[in-house]
Amino acid sequence: MAKFLNKKTCYIGKNVTLGKDVVIYENNHIEGNVNIGDNTIILPGNTIVNSTIGTNCKIHNSVIEESTIENNVNIGPFARLRPNSIIKSNCKIGNFVEIKNSLLKEGTKISHLAYVGDCEIGKNCNIGCGVIFANYDGKTKHKTTVGDHVFIGSNCNIIAPVTIENDCYICAGTTITKDCKQADFVIGRAKQESKPNAAKKYW
Incomplete structure (x- = not known):
């Protein structure tokens, strides 16, 4: 049976199914065909619509619409999963990450400040802060x-359509416009120049 910390502050629709030992904090809105698996914790401030969430997940102050989340996934705070997002087990979706029409496979982490649209991302990837998948x-x-x-x-910046194969390393600040082959080390940014003492004129 699910445990509510303050049910009066929550809206739970009639088609919502809650697993065993689910914990739901205050100020949550859950509607439509939603299935939440055993031992999942719904922290304050979420909106969850027509989505499936697996077991042992933790969801914090995020918006999840028409998406599927498997087991042992942490989401939020302040993440947004738009329709047709599929998050496989053991992933992490952190603060200010937006995902749309994308598949993230097992163990992938996107911890902060990223946009992922129309993507398929493999297992055990790390997507850094400020990464944009430019899909349009x-x-x-x-x-x-x-x-x-x-x-x-x-x-x-990852400019679609492109393919980045297994085991690639894309350096910070790089813009990808061409396919990357397996185990490529890719850097595409301007070389730093330092001019000794030249900053004095600005102060």
């Missing part, structure tokens, strides 16, 4: 495919 060219949406065990550093 002004007319058409395009797909990005990322293999397993890929590291994408902070502030990268």
